[in-house]
Amino acid sequence: EAEVAQSPRYKITEKSQAVAFWCDPISGHATLYWYRQILGQGPELLVQFQDESVVDDSQLPKDRFSAERLKGVDSTLKIQPAELGDSAMYLCASSLGGRSYEQYFGPGTRLTVT
Amino acid sequence: AQSVTQPDIHITVSEGASLELRCNYSYGATPYLFWYVQSPGQGLQLLLKYFSGDTLVQGIKGFEAEFKRSQSSFNLRKPSVHWSDAAEYFCAVGEEGGSQGNLIFGKGTKLSVKP
Numbered sequence: 001e002a003e004v005a006q007s008p009r010y011k012i013t014e015k016s017q018a019v020a021f022w023c024d025p026i027s028g029h030a031t032l033y034w035y036r037q038i039l040g041q042g043p044e045l046l047v048q049f050q051d052e053s054v055v056d057d058s059q060l061p062k063d064r065f066s067a068e069r070l071k072g073v074d075s076t077l078k079i080q081p082a083e084l085g086d087s088a089m090y091l092c093a094s095s096l097g098g099r100s101y102e103q104y105f106g107p108g109t110r111l112t113v114t
Numbered sequence: 115a116q117s118v119t120q121p122d123i124h125i126t127v128s129e130g131a132s133l134e135l136r137c138n139y140s141y142g143a144t145p146y147l148f149w150y151v152q153s154p155g156q157g158l159q160l161l162l163k164y165f166s167g168d169t170l171v172q173g174i175k176g177f178e179a180e181f182k183r184s185q186s187s188f189n190l191r192k193p194s195v196h197w198s199d200a201a202e203y204f205c206a207v208g209e210e211g212g213s214q215g216n217l218i219f220g221k222g223t224k225l226s227v228k229p
Binding site (some may be wrong): 004006033040042043044045056093102104105108 | 148155156157163217220221
């Protein structure tokens with residue numbers, strides 16, 4: 001069964017350092033999402049791609065976060081510089097697109113900023 | 115603004131007992147509704163979804179949910195809980211307008227199962 005891949009699974013970094021997360025969606029899925037999930041909360045959307053284009057990054061803290069999906073396949077989310085409040089689970093999801101298609105989630109990257 | 119409310123933060127049930135997890139939403143039109151389950155340290159797995167039609171939907175692992183428009187609810191049920199059902203459960207609604215496909219999640223309900 002096809003799955004969404006994410007790496008690394010765990011990352012510990014010091015504040016003010018740069019950190020990057022990688023996501024490989026299910027083959028053929030045009031839409032890719034990055035979510036942030038703070039402990040004890042539900043996921044919140046950071047950025048949504050349709051192919052290689054950003055369609056929603058309204059909740060992305062653009063002063064320190066960036067995301068790209070250059071060839072419309074895999075994607076990278078970067079934080080620079082990391083802050084203590086960025087400690088969270090970062091989830092990637094993909095779908096065929098549109099409201100009627102379910103999102104498939106990867107295992108996530110657990111980030112701890114010290 | 116759209117929102118999803120899961121009133122119960124933590125529920126404990128005995129193995130073999132029935133389960134109902136509550137979800138209420140605010141939404142202008144007919145919502146797209148989802149239930150996801152998350153095991154510790156893992157991503158989310160879709161249990162079931164409602165788009166239209168029959169208001170009682172069946173999902174994986176023996177779960178079902180009923181859409182009640184009059185109550186703005188989409189409660190998740192299971193007749194007999196297994197120890198492996200212990201996890202966190204999230205209700206979500208597809209966002210109205212804006213970008214297609216974005217989900218608004220509730221804060222989750224953590225389910226513990228007593229032997």
